[in-house]
Amino acid sequence: MFSLPLRDDVRLRPLEVWHAEEFAAHLDRAREHIRPWVGAAFVTDDVDGARATLRRYAERQAADGARLYGIWLDGTLVGGVMFTDFSAASGSCEVGCWLEPGAEGSGVITLACHALLDWAFTTRGLHRAEWICRADNERSAAVAKRLGMTLEGVWRESWPYGGIRHDKQTWAILATEWRTQRQ
Numbered sequence: 082m083f084s085l086p087l088r089d090d091v092r093l094r095p096l097e098v099w100h101a102e103e104f105a106a107h108l109d110r111a112r113e114h115i116r117p118w119v120g121a122a123f124v125t126d127d128v129d130g131a132r133a134t135l136r137r138y139a140e141r142q143a144a145d146g147a148r149l150y151g152i153w154l155d156g157t158l159v160g161g162v163m164f165t166d167f168s169a170a171s172g173s174c175e176v177g178c179w180l181e182p183g184a185e186g187s188g189v190i191t192l193a194c195h196a197l198l199d200w201a202f203t204t205r206g207l208h209r210a211e212w213i214c215r216a217d218n219e220r221s222a223a224v225a226k227r228l229g230m231t232l233e234g235v236w237r238e239s240w241p242y243g244g245i246r247h248d249k250q251t252w253a254i255l256a257t258e259w260r261t262q263r264q
């Protein structure tokens with residue numbers, strides 16, 4: 082019902098349990114593309130799995146925690162952004178994202194993350210937002226960089242995938258930095 086226009090052809094909306102079939106169809110297009118780079122629990126195989134993800138986020142949102150938003154490009158769900166963690170009590174959050182391959186390269190993720198960070202810092206008064214990615218995920222790190230985040234550290238061999246333990250990067254931006262770059 083509610084949506085935020087990010088561009089003429091792009092809408093950001095809460096991604097909710099009733100979207101389960103649409104989300105599952107989108108995952109069919111995205112699954113192998115995102116699998117190496119996102120948490121294993123997010124990469125489900127069918128409508129029940131997709132619904133379980135949406136329900137998990139809905140339950141956490143009800144407690145003012147994690148939140149999930151879909152990105153619709155010309156009316157098709159092509160990906161999304163989320164607060165993988167959100168804590169008003171500690172003043173910090175973590176932002177994540179994914180896209181199906183056909184929607185990469187047009188800036189929609191940067192736009193959508195911008196909207197989330199602005200809400201977190203301006204509306205909710207949070208102090209710090211983090212971004213965590215595999216160290217070899219260049220497209221993800223590029224988004225963090227475009228958002229003005231700073232690379233704070235590398236957790237060595239902390240991301241097991243495909244029999245290899247990959248390094249993991251933590252990027253972050255503080256509210257003061259967000260306000261300065263918005264001026």
Ligand SMILES: CC(C)(COP(=O)(O)OP(=O)(O)OC[C@H]1O[C@@H](n2cnc3c(N)ncnc32)[C@H](O)[C@@H]1OP(=O)(O)O)[C@@H](O)C(=O)NCCC(=O)NCCS
Pocket residue numbers: 114115118119177178179180181184185186187188189190191192213214215218220221223224227
């Ligand atoms: C990470 C991921 C979401 C990034 O997608 P993306 O399309 O590169 O990111 P954006 O939507 O911000 O688009 C940036 C691209 O659009 C281009 N672009 C065009 N117009 C733009 C605009 N107005 N603003 C910003 N970028 C724009 C940029 O130049 C860039 O393209 P390039 O990398 O080819 O130079 C995507 O690669 C993905 O889904 N990967 C697999 C899952 C994943 O890694 N998730 C993150 C886990 S930490």
